[in-house]
Amino acid sequence: MHEETLSPSVYRFRPHWEVLPAGTQLWRMHSSRYAAEEFKPFIPDDPAPGRFHGTPEDPYPCLYAATDAETALAETLLRSRPFDPETGMRLVPWASVRGKSLNVARTRCELNLVSLCSGAALAAVCQDHLLLENEGPEHYADTRLWAREIRAQAPEAMGMIWGSKRNPSRRALVLFGDRLGHSADGPLEALPYRSIPDLGSPDGIKEANQLLEPLRSAIKEPIHR
Numbered sequence: 001m002h003e004e005t006l007s008p009s010v011y012r013f014r015p016h017w018e019v020l021p022a023g024t025q026l027w028r029m030h031s032s033r034y035a036a037e038e039f040k041p042f043i044p045d046d047p048a049p050g051r052f053h054g055t056p057e058d059p060y061p062c063l064y065a066a067t068d069a070e071t072a073l074a075e076t077l078l079r080s081r082p083f084d085p086e087t088g089m090r091l092v093p094w095a096s097v098r099g100k101s102l103n104v105a106r107t108r109c110e111l112n113l114v115s116l117c118s119g120a121a122l123a124a125v126c127q128d129h130l131l132l133e134n135e136g137p138e139h140y141a142d143t144r145l146w147a148r149e150i151r152a153q154a155p156e157a158m159g160m161i162w163g164s165k166r167n168p169s170r171r172a173l174v175l176f177g178d179r180l181g182h183s184a185d186g187p188l189e190a191l192p193y194r195s196i197p198d199l200g201s202p203d204g205i206k207e208a209n210q211l212l213e214p215l216r217s218a219i220k221e222p223i224h225r
Contacts, residue, residue, distance in 0.1 A: 008126070008149035015154050016121040018161050020111040025191070026065035026173070027072035027104045032198065036103030036190035039063045039177035051132075051140050052147040052160065052174045060151075061177030063188075067170055069102060070211045074166040078217055080135055090217040097199035097219055102208065104195065105188035111180075113173060114154055116162035125150055132162050151176065158187075167215065 034040060042059035043049075054060040066072040077097070081090045115121045122128050131143060151157060159175035180187040198204045199219070209218045 008146050011126040013125045013153045016115040016124050018113050018115040022107055022109050024107045025104050027069045028065040029072050029076045029102050032099050032101045037105045037188035051143045053144055055144050055148050058148045063175045066172045071164045071167040071170040073211055075172050078166045092219045094220055094222040100199045102196040104191045108187055108189055109183050111158045113159045113161045114157045116160055133165055
């Protein structure tokens, strides 16, 4: 993020847009207590809110996803994860996938998203690559404020989409649950036959590691179950 302390509201944005067609498949890694198509509600005392979560002033439910399974895993599991010098791999602790699922859902309607996929698109909302790349609670407090202002100035936005930091040729996105109420059956349709319902199980680890292998990454088997 920029170092200045000016509020995002002092700027006038000219957002770039990307439309995801109905029928687009979106992958997400998430807590198994949520269904594949279920949005995470705003939690006022959430100990670890994400980059573009809601705020008390704008408490929307959200759902993070990616355009492919590999990127959905990478965006969640490879944050600030260094390569191990002995193996040349990024090794993910088993605790990171315990109680987690990898699911895919299909969009039932077009989704009108604010694009953050290029330097020009970021500049259109008066930002640069740091909006997407800085990590940690001290930065996410600012990025959530920026998301709130983008929503305020683009009330038709159903979410935002950007290039994945950890798999740069692919896309990651966030959807705003309060902007998707026009579909009677909900905006997403779960496709359970393609899911990994328990990423912490032996079969789940095996399947996930096949997806992560091109990124030289792997989930470590637990020593004790």
